[in-house]
Amino acid sequence: MSDSISPSNRLDTQKNNVDTASTLTAKEREYIVLTQHGLPLIAQPYHWLAEKLQLSVEATLAMTEDLKSRGIIRRIAAVPNHYRLGYKFNGMTVWDVDDAVAQKFGQQVGDLPFVSHCYLRTRHLPYWNYNLFAMIHGKNEHEISQYRIQIKQLLADVLQTHGLKSNDMLTSKKILKKTGLRLKK
């Protein structure tokens, strides 16, 4: 059965930056409000949605494709609870990378297959000197520490400290909330 699944372990995901922002039509906003809690698990979810939106099924499917092509919908997918799937170990690795090369090296870290999220973020000196964030996930501690070492090797020549540490890894003790985006109705 698993033979039919794509061998790629990278998701087909839209890379989004703010400069591509587009405004929503009233119907598009309604689309988001109707589906942000999820799609109903019925044979024809877009028929349900079309009825709610008072659009044809064709128009609803076209709107879905359009929202996806604009990156507003990243994908229509199942979101697992990673703890429950055995991925009990995750680490938010954080790095103090020289700003001059942060773009180039950030992209290289983001391209590593075990990195699920990778961003450059604002520093808060003197409390927080890390600008590059890379989330890693694994089924045991050894796995994530190996991943961290690989990132460290990649960044070896461009790490700095601002008088603090050059990198750290924050592991999560507990999920306190996980709901996803909510637009007000």
Add this chain to the structure above:
Amino acid sequence: MEIDQLTLLDKALINLLQKGLPICENPFQAVAEQLASTEQLVIERLQVMLDSGLLTRFGPMFDAACFGGAFTLAAMEVPEVQFEQVTQIVNSFDQVAHNYHRDHQLNMWFVIGAEQPQEITDVIASIEQQSGITVLNMPKQEEFYVGLYLPV
């Protein structure tokens, strides 16, 4: 329901549907055909996994930044004695999409997503006012990759 109770179909569904559901009139039929199963069984198993919390949600995943909205990551240093109370304050905002307890001096990390950038500023100000604790706002300056794929 735990991971060792997953059927082969369940595992195949988790793997396939993390990547995405096809956009068509009968998407579960399309998935069933790909996995040599039936539409009815696919829907039934997804419902079981959703009800048991193995899947946290199923549907479109939106990026607020693409329609003029904003996301940010924020962190706080919360004294342990206040932890539960501050969790309640932070989680009470609809704009807080995720919140994690992490092992660092900055021990609470949450994502705020909003339709208007101003909402983020307002939520942070309210959390600071209600908790008396500074919120460090760490908006993204650049995104290199977002996609969590966890095969079972």
